[in-house]
Amino acid sequence: MSKSRIEAFSDGVFAILITILVLEFHPVAGRPGTLLHQVTGQMPLLITYLTSYFYVGTLWLFHHDYFTHVKRTTTALNILNLILLFTATLINYSMSLVAMALRTLNHADMQVAFIVYDIVALLISLSYWLIYHYLSTHPQLTDHGITSPTQRIDPLISGLIYGSSILVSWLNVWIAGVLLLLGIVFHFIAYLRMRLPAMH
Amino acid sequence: MSKSRIEAFSDGVFAILITILVLEFHPVAGRPGTLLHQVTGQMPLLITYLTSYFYVGTLWLFHHDYFTHVKRTTTALNILNLILLFTATLINYSMSLVAMALRTLNHADMQVAFIVYDIVALLISLSYWLIYHYLSTHPQLTDHGITSPTQRIDPLISGLIYGSSILVSWLNVWIAGVLLLLGIVFHFIAYLRMRLPAMH
Amino acid sequence: MSKSRIEAFSDGVFAILITILVLEFHPVAGRPGTLLHQVTGQMPLLITYLTSYFYVGTLWLFHHDYFTHVKRTTTALNILNLILLFTATLINYSMSLVAMALRTLNHADMQVAFIVYDIVALLISLSYWLIYHYLSTHPQLTDHGITSPTQRIDPLISGLIYGSSILVSWLNVWIAGVLLLLGIVFHFIAYLRMRLPAMH
Amino acid sequence: MSKSRIEAFSDGVFAILITILVLEFHPVAGRPGTLLHQVTGQMPLLITYLTSYFYVGTLWLFHHDYFTHVKRTTTALNILNLILLFTATLINYSMSLVAMALRTLNHADMQVAFIVYDIVALLISLSYWLIYHYLSTHPQLTDHGITSPTQRIDPLISGLIYGSSILVSWLNVWIAGVLLLLGIVFHFIAYLRMRLPAMH
Numbered sequence: 001m002s003k004s005r006i007e008a009f010s011d012g013v014f015a016i017l018i019t020i021l022v023l024e025f026h027p028v029a030g031r032p033g034t035l036l037h038q039v040t041g042q043m044p045l046l047i048t049y050l051t052s053y054f055y056v057g058t059l060w061l062f063h064h065d066y067f068t069h070v071k072r073t074t075t076a077l078n079i080l081n082l083i084l085l086f087t088a089t090l091i092n093y094s095m096s097l098v099a100m101a102l103r104t105l106n107h108a109d110m111q112v113a114f115i116v117y118d119i120v121a122l123l124i125s126l127s128y129w130l131i132y133h134y135l136s137t138h139p140q141l142t143d144h145g146i147t148s149p150t151q152r153i154d155p156l157i158s159g160l161i162y163g164s165s166i167l168v169s170w171l172n173v174w175i176a177g178v179l180l181l182l183g184i185v186f187h188f189i190a191y192l193r194m195r196l197p198a199m200h
Numbered sequence: 201m202s203k204s205r206i207e208a209f210s211d212g213v214f215a216i217l218i219t220i221l222v223l224e225f226h227p228v229a230g231r232p233g234t235l236l237h238q239v240t241g242q243m244p245l246l247i248t249y250l251t252s253y254f255y256v257g258t259l260w261l262f263h264h265d266y267f268t269h270v271k272r273t274t275t276a277l278n279i280l281n282l283i284l285l286f287t288a289t290l291i292n293y294s295m296s297l298v299a300m301a302l303r304t305l306n307h308a309d310m311q312v313a314f315i316v317y318d319i320v321a322l323l324i325s326l327s328y329w330l331i332y333h334y335l336s337t338h339p340q341l342t343d344h345g346i347t348s349p350t351q352r353i354d355p356l357i358s359g360l361i362y363g364s365s366i367l368v369s370w371l372n373v374w375i376a377g378v379l380l381l382l383g384i385v386f387h388f389i390a391y392l393r394m395r396l397p398a399m400h
Numbered sequence: 401m402s403k404s405r406i407e408a409f410s411d412g413v414f415a416i417l418i419t420i421l422v423l424e425f426h427p428v429a430g431r432p433g434t435l436l437h438q439v440t441g442q443m444p445l446l447i448t449y450l451t452s453y454f455y456v457g458t459l460w461l462f463h464h465d466y467f468t469h470v471k472r473t474t475t476a477l478n479i480l481n482l483i484l485l486f487t488a489t490l491i492n493y494s495m496s497l498v499a500m501a502l503r504t505l506n507h508a509d510m511q512v513a514f515i516v517y518d519i520v521a522l523l524i525s526l527s528y529w530l531i532y533h534y535l536s537t538h539p540q541l542t543d544h545g546i547t548s549p550t551q552r553i554d555p556l557i558s559g560l561i562y563g564s565s566i567l568v569s570w571l572n573v574w575i576a577g578v579l580l581l582l583g584i585v586f587h588f589i590a591y592l593r594m595r596l597p598a599m600h
Numbered sequence: 601m602s603k604s605r606i607e608a609f610s611d612g613v614f615a616i617l618i619t620i621l622v623l624e625f626h627p628v629a630g631r632p633g634t635l636l637h638q639v640t641g642q643m644p645l646l647i648t649y650l651t652s653y654f655y656v657g658t659l660w661l662f663h664h665d666y667f668t669h670v671k672r673t674t675t676a677l678n679i680l681n682l683i684l685l686f687t688a689t690l691i692n693y694s695m696s697l698v699a700m701a702l703r704t705l706n707h708a709d710m711q712v713a714f715i716v717y718d719i720v721a722l723l724i725s726l727s728y729w730l731i732y733h734y735l736s737t738h739p740q741l742t743d744h745g746i747t748s749p750t751q752r753i754d755p756l757i758s759g760l761i762y763g764s765s766i767l768v769s770w771l772n773v774w775i776a777g778v779l780l781l782l783g784i785v786f787h788f789i790a791y792l793r794m795r796l797p798a799m800h
Binding site for chain 4: 035
C-alpha cells in the first residue's frame with residue numbers, strides 16, 4: 001500500500017486540529033466597552049493556545065520526519081496511525097479544560113485540567129512510541145533506521161515529567177502547570193536534537 | 201479522470217469529520233470547582249466519541265483500501281462517493297443525539313438517539329455496498345477484483361445487527377446501545393479479516 | 401506554476417465547507433424526553449442540509465472536471481479561484497438563514513433567507529462563469545476546449561430560475577423555495593448532461 | 601526532505617482558516633420576523649469577513665508562489681512555516697474582536713479590536729519576512745532567487761501602515777479601521793506587482 005493517502009489524511013487531521021484550537025481562544029460576547037478588559041484577561045488563554053499549537057506542531061514535525069523514511073504502509077501502521085491521531089485530537093479537549101480553569105483560576109479545577117492534559121500527553125507519547133517501535137521492528141518498511149540510542153530514553157523522560165506534574169498537582173497546582181509546559185517544550189527540544197545532525 | 205482529487209477530497213472530508221467529532225466531546229462552562237464532577241460525568245460521552253472516531257477511522261480504512269485498487273475514476277463513482285461521504289457526515293449528527301441523551305440518561309431520548317444512529321449506520325453500509333457493487337461490475341476501473349465471497353455477507357450481517365438494535369430498543373434501550381456498538385466493532389473486525397491474507 | 405496546490409487548496413476548502421454544513425443541522429439542547437419531537441421537527445432542516453451538501457458536491461464535481469483539463473495555473477486563475485471559493489463559503493451563511501427561518505416558519509424570515517440564498521447562488525454561478533470564460537479565452541492553459549454550446553446557455557437558465565425565485569418570493573414564499581431548490585437541482589442535471597458523452 | 605508534506609499541511613491550515621472565518625459571519629437566533637433587520641445589520645460584518653477572507657487568500661498566494669521556487673524543505677523552514685501559520689490563525693481571533701466591536705459600534709471596543717488586528721497583521725508580515733529572509737540566505741533550497749529589490753521595502757511599508765493605524769486609533773477610530781483595510785489591500789497590490797512581470 002502506498003503511503004501517500006496516510007500522509008494526506010494525517011496532514012488533514014493535524015491541520016484541522018491545529019486550526020480549530022484557535023476557536024477555543026475566543027472572545028466571549030460581553031457588555032459594550034469591556035473588550036479591553038476581556039482581551040487582557042485572555043493572556044493565560046493565549047499562552048495555553050500558543051503552547052497547544054506548538055505541541056501539535058511538534059507532533060506534526062515528528063510525524064513528518066518518521067514518514068519521510070517510510071517507504072510503504074501496512075494495515076497495522078494505518079491502525080497505529082489512527083490511534084496516534086485519536087490521542088492527538090484529545091489535546092483539543094484538555095486545552096478546553098485548561099482554558100476554562102484559567103478563566104476562574106479555581107485551584108481544584110486547575111488541578112483537574114492539568115492532570116487531564118498530562119494524561120493526554122502521556123497517551124500521545126505512548127502512541128508515538130508504538131509507531132516508533134513498530135517501524136524499528138519492521139525495517140523492510142523504512143529506507144533505513146529512524147532510531148538513535150538517545151531517542152529510546154526520550155519517551156521515558158517525558159513520561160517522568162508528566163508523571164511528576166500529576167503528583168505535584170496535589171502540592172502546588174502552579175508547579176504542576178509549569179511541569180506540563182516543560183514536558184511539551186521537552187518534545188520540541190528532543191525533536192531539534194534529533195534533527196541537528198541532519199542540519200549539518 | 202485521474203483518481204488523485206477524489207482521494208484528496210475524500211481524505212479531507214474524513215479528516216475534518218473525524219476531527220470535529222471531538223468538538224462534541226466538550227466541557228460545558230459550569231460553576232468554578234465543578235470541573236472534576238463534570239469530567240467524570242463525561243465518561244459515557246468519551247466512549248461515544250471513541251466509538252464514533254474509530255467508526256469513521258474504519259470507514260477511512262475501507263475507503264483507502266478500495267481506492268488502492270481503483271485505477272481511474274468516473275462521474276458515477278464521483279457521485280457515489282459524494283453520497284457515501286454524505287452518509288458519513290451524518291455520524292456527527294447522530295453522535296450529537298447520543299451525547300445529549302447520555303447526559304440526561306432519559307430512556308425515551310436514548311431510544312431516539314440509538315435508532316437515529318442505527319439508521320445512519322445502515323445508510324453508510326448501503327452506500328459502501330453501492331460503491332463496492334459498482335466497482336465489482338466495472339472491473340475495467342480496478343487493477344483486479346477487490347471482492348471476496350465473505351465480504352458479500354458482511355453488509356447483510358451488519359444490517360441484521362443494526363436492525364436488531366432498532367427492534368430491541370423498544371424492549372431495553374441499553375441492549376440496543378450495546379448492539380449498535382457491536383455493529384460498529386463488527387465493521388472493524390470485517391476489515392481486519394479482509395486484510396489478514398494481505399498481511400502474510 | 402503547477403496546478404497541484406490550487407487543486408489541493410480548493411479540495412481542502414470544498415471538503416471543509418461540505419463537512420461543516422452538518423454543524424448547522426444540529427440538535428439543540430432541550431428538556432429530557434423531547435428528543436423525538438426535536439428530531440422529527442428537524443426534517444425541513446435535513447432537507448436544507450441535504451440540498452446544500454449536494455449543491456457544494458456539484459460545485460466540486462464541476463471544479464474537478466474543469467481542472468482535469470487545466471495543464472498549469474496562472475496568477476489570474478488563482479485569484480478567480482479564490483473568488484469562486486469565497487462565493488461558495490457563503491452557502492454556509494445562507495443555509496444558516498434558511499435553517500433559522502424554517503425553524504419558526506415566519507414568512508418574512510423565509511423570504512429574506514431564500515432571497516439571500518438566491519443571491520449567493522447567482523454569485524456562485526457568476527464566479528464559475530468567470531473561470532469558464534477565462535479558461536476558454538486562454539486555450540494555452542488547457543489540454544483542449546472544455547466548452548460545449550449548451551453550456552453557454554446554462555448560466556443564463558440558472559440565472560433565470562434564481563431571479564424568478566427572488567421575484568416570486570413576494571407572491572408566495574413556498575414557490576420561491578421550490579424554485580431555489582430547482583435551481584440547485586438544475587446545476588446537477590447540467591453537470592450530468594455535460595458528462596454523459598464522456599460516459600459512453 | 602521533500603516539500604510535498606509542508607505544502608499539503610500548509611494548504612490544509614490555510615483552507616480551514618479561510619473556511620472557518622465564515623462561521624464568525626453568522627446570523628444570531630432572534631425573534632421571528634427580525635431576520636431582514638439582522639441581515640442588513642450584518643453589512644459591516646460582511647465587509648470584515650470579505651476583507652479577512654481575501655487577506656488569508658493573499659497570504660496563501662504568497663505562500664504558494666514562494667514554495668513554487670523551493671526545491672526541498674529543512675527543519676528550520678518547517679519551524680518557520682509553523683510560526684507563520686500560527687500568526688495566520690490569529691486572524692480568526694482578531695476578526696472575532698472586530699466583528700464584536702462592529703455589532704455595538706462602541707468606540708473603545710473598536711479601538712481595541714483594530715489594534716489587535718494591526719498587531720496580528722504586523723506579526724504575520726514579520727513571519728513572512730523571516731521565511732523570505734531564510735530562503736534568500738539559503739539559495740541552495742530554491743531554484744533561483746525569489747527576491748526583487750522592491751519586495752525588500754514592502755514589509756517596511758506595510759509596517760508603517762499598520763503602525764499608523766495603531767497610533768491614529770487614539771485620534772479617530774474610523775481612520776484607524778480604514779488604514780488597517782489599506783494595509784491588507786496593500787499586500788494584495790504588492791502581490792500583483794510582484795507577479796506582473798511573470799504574467800507577460
